[in-house]
Amino acid sequence: MGILIKNCNLISMAESREKYEPGMDILVEDKTITKIGKNLTTPENAEVIDAAGKIVMPGFINTHSHIAMSIFRETLDGYSLQDWLEKKIWPMEDKLTPEDIHDASLLSFVEMVKTGTVMANDQYFLPENSIRAAGLIGVRLMTTRTVFDLSNNPDKMLAEQEELIKKYYKGRCGYEKIYLNVGIHGLYTTGKDTVEKVVAIAKKYDVPVHMHFCENEQEVKDIKKNYGVESPVDVLEKYFSDVHTILAHVVKVSDEEIDRLAKLNVSVAHCPVSNMRLGCGIAKIQQMLDKGINVSLGTDGQGSGSNLDMFDSMKFAALLQKGEFENAGYMDSYEVLKMATINGAKALGVADEIGSVEEGKSADIIIVDLSTPVCQPVGNVFSDLVYNAKGSNVCMTIINGKVVMRDGVVEGCVLKTNYKKCADIIARIS
Numbered sequence: 001m002g003i004l005i006k007n008c009n010l011i012s013m014a015e016s017r018e019k020y021e022p023g024m025d026i027l028v029e030d031k032t033i034t035k036i037g038k039n040l041t042t043p044e045n046a047e048v049i050d051a052a053g054k055i056v057m058p059g060f061i062n063t064h065s066h067i068a069m070s071i072f073r074e075t076l077d078g079y080s081l082q083d084w085l086e087k088k089i090w091p092m093e094d095k096l097t098p099e100d101i102h103d104a105s106l107l108s109f110v111e112m113v114k115t116g117t118v119m120a121n122d123q124y125f126l127p128e129n130s131i132r133a134a135g136l137i138g139v140r141l142m143t144t145r146t147v148f149d150l151s152n153n154p155d156k157m158l159a160e161q162e163e164l165i166k167k168y169y170k171g172r173c174g175y176e177k178i179y180l181n182v183g184i185h186g187l188y189t190t191g192k193d194t195v196e197k198v199v200a201i202a203k204k205y206d207v208p209v210h211m212h213f214c215e216n217e218q219e220v221k222d223i224k225k226n227y228g229v230e231s232p233v234d235v236l237e238k239y240f241s242d243v244h245t246i247l248a249h250v251v252k253v254s255d256e257e258i259d260r261l262a263k264l265n266v267s268v269a270h271c272p273v274s275n276m277r278l279g280c281g282i283a284k285i286q287q288m289l290d291k292g293i294n295v296s297l298g299t300d301g302q303g304s305g306s307n308l309d310m311f312d313s314m315k316f317a318a319l320l321q322k323g324e325f326e327n328a329g330y331m332d333s334y335e336v337l338k339m340a341t342i343n344g345a346k347a348l349g350v351a352d353e354i355g356s357v358e359e360g361k362s363a364d365i366i367i368v369d370l371s372t373p374v375c376q377p378v379g380n381v382f383s384d385l386v387y388n389a390k391g392s393n394v395c396m397t398i399i400n401g402k403v404v405m406r407d408g409v410v411e412g413c414v415l416k417t418n419y420k421k422c423a424d425i426i427a428r429i430s
């Protein structure tokens with residue numbers, strides 16, 4: 001068995017290939033892309049997918065999300081970040097059951113694969129229930145049990161975090177598409193004792209750290225006060241210098257702090273929609289890219305990010321930099337596509353597996369149909385994808401060699417039932 005994708009217009013995002021290659025065939029055998037070329041011979045029993053006129057590219061990688069927060073979609077209006085968390089979200093989260101987390105996660109995973117995302121970096125609690133849902137849909141998931149000191153018992157959270165790694169690390173649970181990191185909610189909610197323990201776990205298991213970082217001014221003030229430092233980057237330099245750290249947001253940093261971040265082992269998960277929605281400001285993304293920082297894209301949870309459609313994230317990321325910094329040359333469309341794919345893979349440490357369509361890599365591929373009025377005629381195909389295409393233009397999502405979404409249909413979930421369950425959850429905990 002295998003899959004032969006015929007006659008596609010390939011945007012592989014691979015450095016070794018042309019940026020755009022029309023009329024290409026891609027052979028997938030088992031989970032792996034084994035051949036890319038023109039007029040490939042169809043192996044016996046392979047499924048042939050006619051992709052004539054369509055784009056084939058790597059699936060998107062969402063590097064900052066809270067997968068179970070689908071149920072908090074549109075609960076935000078009128079709140080600041082801190083008020084929304086403290087007065088609205090955290091009291092509701094206290095009432096969530098494991099089954100709630102599963103059902104809410106399932107909705108997110110369906111949303112992801114329908115809009116072309118193959119992997120998300122999640123940060124939440126009761127993550128085994130999100131892992132269960134990921135297995136049903138067939139998506140890749142990097143996850144953690146978020147740790148913070150505002151709770152009564154951070155050591156219990158740390159123990160849960162380490163147990164999760166031991167149980168699921170490197171496919172130990174039998175579901176090979178689960179990846180672990182260690183998550184801290186943020187430095188403003190986590191003190192140095194807990195941070196030291198988290199870093200020790202990251203080193204012990206060689207996994208990245210994932211945290212919110214400098215999302216708004218209040219957070220920066222709190223970090224400075226909690227740690228007695230001049231800059232939040234001081235804390236990174238002191239505690240995180242030898243672990244790979246995925247920093248979500250990074251809005252409130254100075255030029256000098258960006259220079260210092262560029263010397264650290266960090267990736268930035270830029271979440272433009274969430275930053276705008278929460279009135280946090282605009283991160284200096286073009287400047288970070290120019291300094292050589294690996295910048296990827298995230299949606300954040302739907303509570304602040306509204307949806308998991310990475311096309312939205314690409315468009316807002318591009319427009320905000322051009323508009324805010326008054327430079328139409330910022331954010332080249334191909335570079336924005338890199339942020340949503342290969343840079344995301346680098347951020348999560350999975351670039352040897354996914355993030356580009358290349359022989360030997362896993363078949364995590366999407367097929368995009370640009371034959372909708374808003375995308376026609378196709379002038380610059382990279383810009384058409386960034387500015388005009390939507391998640392609904394994705395007609396097929398393949399993860400690890402398996403078709404998980406075909407023409408809008410996702411196996412493993414009865415959507416109407418799931419909609420009702422999610423609506424019931426939010427009604428119950430509100």
Ligand SMILES: [Zn+2]
Nearest residue numbers: 212248300301
């Ligand atoms: Zn977040």
